[in-house]
Amino acid sequence: MEKKSINRRGFILKTGVGLGVLLGVGVVACGPLRRTIAQKVDEGGVGYKNEYEAYIWFELQQDGSVILHSPKVEMGQGIFTALAQIAAEELEMDFNNIKVVHATTNHGPIDALSTGGSLTVSTLYQPLRELASTMREMIKVNAAKLMGVPANTLTVKNGEVIGANAKLSFAEIATKSTDWHLKIENLVLKSKKDFTLIGKPIPRIDLVPKVKGETLYGIDSTFPDMLFGSVARPPVFGAVFKSAEAGNATNMPGVVKVIIEDSFAGVVAKSRVQAEDAKKALKINWIMPDKLVQQADVEALVKVGVGKDVIIQKEGNTAILKNEDTFTKEYYSPLGAHAHIEPNGSVAFYQDGKVVVKMSTQVAKITRDDVAKALKIDAENVDIQSQYLGGGFGRRLQTSHAIEAALMSKSVGKPVHVFFERTEEFQNGVLRPPTHNILKAKLDANGTIEALEHHTASADVAFNSAILANIFKPLSSSIAESLVGADFGAWRGGMIQYKNIKNYSTTAYHKELPFQTSWWRGLGLLANTFAIESFMDELAHHSKQDPLAFRLKHLPDDERGRSIKNVLKAACEKAGWGKSLPEGRAMGLACSIDVNTPVAQVAEVEIKNGQIKVKKVTCAIDPGIIINPDGVKAQTEGAIIMGLSATLFEEVTVKDGLATPNAFGYYPMAYLRDAPEIDVVLLSSGDNPRGVGEPPIGPIGAAIANAVFNLTGKRLNRIPLQSHIS
Amino acid sequence: MRIDFTINGIPKTVDVPENMPLLWVVRDVLNMKGTKFGCGQAACGACTVHIDGDAIRSCSFAAQYAQSKHITTIEGLSSGEKLHPVQQAWIEEIVPQCGYCQPGFMMSVANLLDKIPNPTDEEIDDNITNICRCGTYYRMRKAIHRAAEIKSSQL
Numbered sequence: 098m099e100k101k102s103i104n105r106r107g108f109i110l111k112t113g114v115g116l117g118v119l120l121g122v123g124v125v126a127c128g129p130l131r132r133t134i135a136q137k138v139d140e141g142g143v144g145y146k147n148e149y150e151a152y153i154w155f156e157l158q159q160d161g162s163v164i165l166h167s168p169k170v171e172m173g174q175g176i177f178t179a180l181a182q183i184a185a186e187e188l189e190m191d192f193n194n195i196k197v198v199h200a201t202t203n204h205g206p207i208d209a210l211s212t213g214g215s216l217t218v219s220t221l222y223q224p225l226r227e228l229a230s231t232m233r234e235m236i237k238v239n240a241a242k243l244m245g246v247p248a249n250t251l252t253v254k255n256g257e258v259i260g261a262n263a264k265l266s267f268a269e270i271a272t273k274s275t276d277w278h279l280k281i282e283n284l285v286l287k288s289k290k291d292f293t294l295i296g297k298p299i300p301r302i303d304l305v306p307k308v309k310g311e312t313l314y315g316i317d318s319t320f321p322d323m324l325f326g327s328v329a330r331p332p333v334f335g336a337v338f339k340s341a342e343a344g345n346a347t348n349m350p351g352v353v354k355v356i357i358e359d360s361f362a363g364v365v366a367k368s369r370v371q372a373e374d375a376k377k378a379l380k381i382n383w384i385m386p387d388k389l390v391q392q393a394d395v396e397a398l399v400k401v402g403v404g405k406d407v408i409i410q411k412e413g414n415t416a417i418l419k420n421e422d423t424f425t426k427e428y429y430s431p432l433g434a435h436a437h438i439e440p441n442g443s444v445a446f447y448q449d450g451k452v453v454v455k456m457s458t459q460v461a462k463i464t465r466d467d468v469a470k471a472l473k474i475d476a477e478n479v480d481i482q483s484q485y486l487g488g489g490f491g492r493r494l495q496t497s498h499a500i501e502a503a504l505m506s507k508s509v510g511k512p513v514h515v516f517f518e519r520t521e522e523f524q525n526g527v528l529r530p531p532t533h534n535i536l537k538a539k540l541d542a543n544g545t546i547e548a549l550e551h552h553t554a555s556a557d558v559a560f561n562s563a564i565l566a567n568i569f570k571p572l573s574s575s576i577a578e579s580l581v582g583a584d585f586g587a588w589r590g591g592m593i594q595y596k597n598i599k600n601y602s603t604t605a606y607h608k609e610l611p612f613q614t615s616w617w618r619g620l621g622l623l624a625n626t627f628a629i630e631s632f633m634d635e636l637a638h639h640s641k642q643d644p645l646a647f648r649l650k651h652l653p654d655d656e657r658g659r660s661i662k663n664v665l666k667a668a669c670e671k672a673g674w675g676k677s678l679p680e681g682r683a684m685g686l687a688c689s690i691d692v693n694t695p696v697a698q699v700a701e702v703e704i705k706n707g708q709i710k711v712k713k714v715t716c717a718i719d720p721g722i723i724i725n726p727d728g729v730k731a732q733t734e735g736a737i738i739m740g741l742s743a744t745l746f747e748e749v750t751v752k753d754g755l756a757t758p759n760a761f762g763y764y765p766m767a768y769l770r771d772a773p774e775i776d777v778v779l780l781s782s783g784d785n786p787r788g789v790g791e792p793p794i795g796p797i798g799a800a801i802a803n804a805v806f807n808l809t810g811k812r813l814n815r816i817p818l819q820s821h822i823s
Numbered sequence: 824m825r826i827d828f829t830i831n832g833i834p835k836t837v838d839v840p841e842n843m844p845l846l847w848v849v850r851d852v853l854n855m856k857g858t859k860f861g862c863g864q865a866a867c868g869a870c871t872v873h874i875d876g877d878a879i880r881s882c883s884f885a886a887q888y889a890q891s892k893h894i895t896t897i898e899g900l901s902s903g904e905k906l907h908p909v910q911q912a913w914i915e916e917i918v919p920q921c922g923y924c925q926p927g928f929m930m931s932v933a934n935l936l937d938k939i940p941n942p943t944d945e946e947i948d949d950n951i952t953n954i955c956r957c958g959t960y961y962r963m964r965k966a967i968h969r970a971a972e973i974k975s976s977q978l
Contacts, residue, residue: 738958
């Protein structure tokens with residue numbers, strides 16, 4: 098036998114981290130229920146339902162090394178490293194002997210939903226420790242049999258099982274043991290004080306291959322004799338494929354076959370260039386929209402007061418804000434792009450009623466089910482083999498190209514590789530929705546907020562996506578939408594956390610746009626925090642109070658409130674909040690809490706030749722137990738720079754049904770020259786890890802805008818700030 | 824069209840359409856996947872290779888112009904087992920996250936250090952104009968300065 102495989106199906110299902118809070122609700126949607134759901138989502142009480150279809154988590158190799166099949170994908174967030182640390186900790190083995198691979202849908206545990214929501218480490222921490230601990234005990238039991246001593250006389254350390262008179266390495270145990278169907282009971286997990294790997298800044302496990310250029314991403318995947326497909330995609334928003342004729346494409350150089358399916362037309366050729374050239378010769382009959390979408394349409398649709406509105410948070414009575422002396426401000430953010438550097442692509446090979454697809458995806462299982470449906474085959478005949486992702490950011494939650502590749506492969510009987518051109522990523526991908534926020538407040542004579550209202554408007558984030566339907570299984574998407582009422586992705590970060598205010602409410606408005614908008618790192622977190630935290634700053638300045646003290650006095654003294662106060666104080670202390678700065682510099686402060694991880698940031702800015710320059714960002718974050726401090730810092734730095742890029746520069750507008758711009762170079766993003774110095778302060782409260790990937794993107798927009806106000810006295814209420822500075 | 828060139832020191836002959844971007848020759852014909860496609864318009868730098876000692880964005884370089892040229896890709900940046908100073912610095916500073924753009928950055932930086940051995944921050948800003956979407960820029964700047972140190976210490 099080449100290697101030992103261990104099937105722990107029953108065990109894994111038992112320890113799954115599913116939370117059934119939303120299921121069984123089954124009653125008519127009403128205000129209080131929606132608010133309960135909204136509050137639970139905001140406070141992380143409703144984890145997205147993780148179900149693992151478990152086959153193999155670990156493989157113990159004959160050389161004593163262990164392969165961990167990860168149900169979640171590695172898109173840069175460092176989870177392979179964190180998961181390896183968690184597993185090796187309980188396995189009591191050398192970290193360098195554990196290898197992490199992506200589980201495929203036919204081999205290994207697959208997350209039923211997605212990799213996203215900053216949930217990987219927080220939801221896998223406990224089950225993975227239990228699994229690894231079980232595995233360690235199984236190794237120990239087999240070692241005991243080999244040594245002829247009771248298992249409870251043995252200890253496991255550094256990849257060896259040690260007894261009074263003898264010791265065996267994992268390699269020897271793997272080689273000599275035949276029966277791995279062992280039942281382990283009474284698991285004891287390591288206590289925090291005994292951790293030797295968890296908490297260490299171990300360099301990421303994929304570091305060296307990535308530096309050597311050896312790591313393979315979805316778009317790099319191949320099969321022998323692979324052909325290249327190119328798909329004709331709708332020329333404008335709202336255009337729908339009707340029919341096609343091959344035209345001259347069939348006779349063009351390198352063309353293997355012109356493919357005309359029910360939902361699309363394309364060409365398969367011997368090279369990518371030939372496929373692209375031939376695609377242009379196809380005669381496509383599009384059903385065009387009655388009217389081409391314009392930017393003014395987008396702005397009119399996403400507006401407070403327009404569309405379905407749901408009160409997601411309500412405390413006391415805000416009627417007082419109807420008076421004329423109410424302090425009211427508005428904030429806006431535009432359409433944005435994911436701009437992941439690896440375009441979406443996949444290669445599929447259909448043979449004898451089965452198909453294998455290699456690709457970058459955040460939703461392997463949903464993709465598997467979609468491909469099976471499109472090919473009219475059983476899901477078990479589809480194997481989605483996730484590869485490393487060249488960025489995710491939410492863009493890999495829509496994976497129609499897997500269906501295109503699979504259908505084309507079936508049609509030509511050979512493997513076919515399909516990918517999105519960069520212009521197609523802008524025009525035919527999905528965009529981050531625009532937002533509009535209105536905040537109203539009234540201060541009492543002591544400068545305390547008496548009442549506060551937040552109104553937040555957005556297009557689809559969670560709505561209209563396959564994920565929503567999967568979260569709310571067995572409910573249909575439309576029933577799920579009416580049940581929750583408001584798009585919880587859109588209002589993420591939109592809840593008022595300043596709960597010392599006696600009267601407050603948040604209302605979410607939702608309207609679909611005539612093109613697809615969806616998940617983007619942090620969802621509504623950046624835009625909503627930009628609005629709330631800019632507003633808090635405006636109120637503080639309006640009433641001549643220090644923005645830090647003003648925030649602290651409105652935060653409650655419960656656990657959540659204290660956790661936000663702690664990061665605020667830590668960030669301000671490290672940044673030297675209030676100290677005198679060189680001429681032409683100013684600081685701005687903001688905070689947020691997302692997936693229970695509080696974050697505070699102080700941005701230090703200057704303005705040079707009309708350009709906002711962020712010189713330094715000091716960030717305090719409390720993600721609970723920290724598996725890898727360097728990984729948390731890296732994610733924090735990355736979220737700050739991505740958020741800075743969106744805050745200062747990025748904007749897509751719509752003209753005549755086209756996303757504009759639709760190319761790198763024209764779509765303005767942060768370059769190396771725009772990146773500030775970043776100082777991350779790590780706090781660690783509580784006994785479990787919380788999310789890290791998205792929370793630190795929250796405060797950055799407001800922190801920069803607040804700093805610009807402190808520097809110039811000018812309040813920028815529209816993202817991207819750089820477009821509105823002059 | 825038949826085109827001869829050397830890549831990472833090895834002579835190669837390919838027969839490809841003359842307008843095929845060099846990137847696709849490297850990736851699809853020679854099956855070397857370290858050089859990445861990002862935008863196809865020479866705007867992001869993910870496809871950067873060295874051609875006769877210059878950093879070139881290979882997505883916008885037609886194969887026909889590669890005739891008789893000496894091309895280096897990320898796979899050939901280091902000689903033998905020892906990593907290039909830029910790669911060593913990238914490891915010391917733990918720069919990559921998703922890693923997809925990093926080969927292009929490392930090729931650009933290696934070429935910058937060939938031309939300006941000890942670049943100032945301003946020279947880095949002016950010359951390194953690739954795009955990283957994970958936001959590794961802060962570490963990258965530290966790694967570029969570190970690479971300059973390692974390289975000069977090896978002279």
